[in-house]
Amino acid sequence: MSRFDRFRAPIKNARGLGSAKDGVHHFIVQRITAVALLFLAIYVVGLVVTLAGADYATARAAVAHPANAVLLVAFLLAMFWHAQLGLQVVIEDYVHTPWLAIASQLAVRFACVLAALASVFAVVRIALGT
Amino acid sequence: MSQPVRPLSPHLQVYRWQIQMVTSILHRGTGIILAVGSVLIAAALACLAAGPEAWACVTGLAGSWFGLLVLFGWTWALAYHWINGIRHLLQDAGLGYSIAQFVRNGWITVIGSLVITGLVWGVVISRGGFA
Numbered sequence: 172m173s174r175f176d177r178f179r180a181p182i183k184n185a186r187g188l189g190s191a192k193d194g195v196h197h198f199i200v201q202r203i204t205a206v207a208l209l210f211l212a213i214y215v216v217g218l219v220v221t222l223a224g225a226d227y228a229t230a231r232a233a234v235a236h237p238a239n240a241v242l243l244v245a246f247l248l249a250m251f252w253h254a255q256l257g258l259q260v261v262i263e264d265y266v267h268t269p270w271l272a273i274a275s276q277l278a279v280r281f282a283c284v285l286a287a288l289a290s291v292f293a294v295v296r297i298a299l300g301t
Numbered sequence: 302m303s304q305p306v307r308p309l310s311p312h313l314q315v316y317r318w319q320i321q322m323v324t325s326i327l328h329r330g331t332g333i334i335l336a337v338g339s340v341l342i343a344a345a346l347a348c349l350a351a352g353p354e355a356w357a358c359v360t361g362l363a364g365s366w367f368g369l370l371v372l373f374g375w376t377w378a379l380a381y382h383w384i385n386g387i388r389h390l391l392q393d394a395g396l397g398y399s400i401a402q403f404v405r406n407g408w409i410t411v412i413g414s415l416v417i418t419g420l421v422w423g424v425v426i427s428r429g430g431f432a
Contacts, residue, residue, distance in 0.1 A: 202390065202393065205386055205389075205390060206390065208383075208386075209383065209386065212379065212383055216376075216379070216421060220421060220424055220425055220428070221428075223425050223428065224428070224429060227349075227353040227356050227357075230349060230356070231349060231356075234346075234349060243346075247342070247343075247346075250339050250342075251339060254332075254335070254336040254339050257329075257332045257333075257336065258332075258333070258336055261329065261332075261333065282340070283339075286339065286340050286343040287343075289343050289346075289347055290342060290343035290346045290347070292350075293343070293347045293349065293350035294346060294350075296350040297349060
């Protein structure tokens with residue numbers, strides 16, 4: 172029995188989805204990625220600060236290091252996921268024309284997935300030295 | 302598809318500005334900025350993978366006065382979203398909701414974000430980066 176259960180009406184449990192039609196999934200994933208990014212952002216800022224002014228070989232070797240490559244990929248996935256979830260809410264709040272809302276939600280999702288794939292692919296290329 | 306013109310509830314223009322709304326608006330604003338910035342991160346990594354010439358473009362842009370201005374603003378946006386994000390997570394846990402606490406921790410995030418930005422750039426400059 173969670174302490175938050177008192178905020179939920181029984182009909183919520185009966186239907187299981189709530190007014191947004193997807194329950195609390197968005198809320199929970201937004202927070203999980205937020206907690207991940209709290210730590211990963213410190214790490215990435217630290218990495219970028221240590222590489223400020225570094226030459227190409229040094230920067231590439233740093234990203235190629237297995238620990239850095241894995242943490243960078245984790246950061247990129249959490250970041251683009253969190254960005255999509257946040258922009259989704261902004262669009263839901265401000266874009267009320269149905270076709271424009273759907274088009275912008277699609278555009279944001281495609282852009283975030285594409286940027287995530289491209290950046291992860293770049294890190295993998297660097298890490299594998301190809 | 303035509304949109305019916307419905308009356309809207311009063312919005313920002315009817316409120317006196319106060320820290321509670323500033324922290325909320327800044328969180329959304331910095332979130333949008335960081336989302337745009339995330340595409341720059343993807344582009345920079347693609348350049349790093351592509352080779353020294355492409356990477357020289359990135360460092361050239363980053364080291365220009367405009368690039369440094371963007372990086373400085375970007376640092377603050379990240380610092381603010383980061384520290385106010387912690388505040389939001391604590392609020393999700395039901396903490397810090399009395400008016401006095403809410404105003405105080407709002408100011409802590411605003412001032413804290415400036416302090417973090419100063420610390421990050423202090424380290425960058427002391428290490429001689431972007432010199």
